[in-house]
Amino acid sequence: MTDFSRDDVEIIHREAGFRGFYQLDVLTLRHRLFAGGWGPALRRELFVRPDAVCVLPYDPWQDAVVLIEQVRVGALEKSTNPWMLELVAGLFDDGEEAEQVAHREAQEEAGLTLLSLTPITRYFPSPGGSNEQVYLYCATVDSRGAGGLHGLAVEGEDIRVSVWSRVDALTAMAEGRLDNAATIIALQWLELHGQALRDNAGPQP
Structure with missing residues (x-):
């Protein structure tokens, strides 16, 4: 160091x-x-660019994660499918705290209410040329009824929400179908800490 x-x-x-x-x-x-x-x-x-908040919504009662899918311009020339499966995410607005961003974006992008937030890490996704930091969280959610189309029309968002078993999400990651940094880091963290989240979840709301 x-x-x-x-x-x-x-x-x-x-x-x-x-x-x-x-x-x-x-x-x-x-x-x-x-x-x-x-x-x-x-x-x-x-x-x-402003810092970002990324959230992995996890249902410890169903052992499932909620992922969103939307087109990403950065993947246009290097992927056969620029519609990426990823985490709920958004940029800070003026005066916002990271947890406020997490709750706001969960509602806007996935129609989800976050029951609790656990910080995973904070990191620079591309420090060779960008000053952005990402605040990464895992959030406890009730995934029953989650899904459908979401996003703010005024921002041109067209977001599809889906629920995946934790095992299926990890398989998709291993097969390269989940190929963005925040999602990979969060799922790897969940594999290490998910059992504790399930053990401490208590009764389902």
Whole structure:
């Protein structure tokens, strides 16, 4: 583990490259080297976007997970099917806490009420070029009646919701049908901690 800190990176210049729903900044920077001294000036593009919250809705009474499916532009050129199976997720609005985002997005994207939230981790999905952090949770839900089409029409969302047994979801992950980072991390966490969630769930609401 390095002893360096953010003070060991010097931003020489920063300029706006693009401003839209997201933004791109162009940075010229240099940083200290492991061998000592400072490295050369580097030009780097930084994709600047709000942090995100991702939630794996899990029903410990049915041993099932709720997944959503929607088209993803990032998968258009590298996948035969850009409609991805994934977690409930959304970006922070101004002034929101992570748990507020989780509850809001669960309602908007899946029509779900979250009964409890367990933090899994917080991570950078692509720190080589983006400053986004993901707050990842597992949420206890009652999956009975879950499904159908959801999403906010004003945001152009067209989301299909489905309930999967935990075993079937893990099989789909192993076969590569679930191929986005948040879903993979959350399902791996559930495999390690799911039994404790089932043991402590209590009577079904």
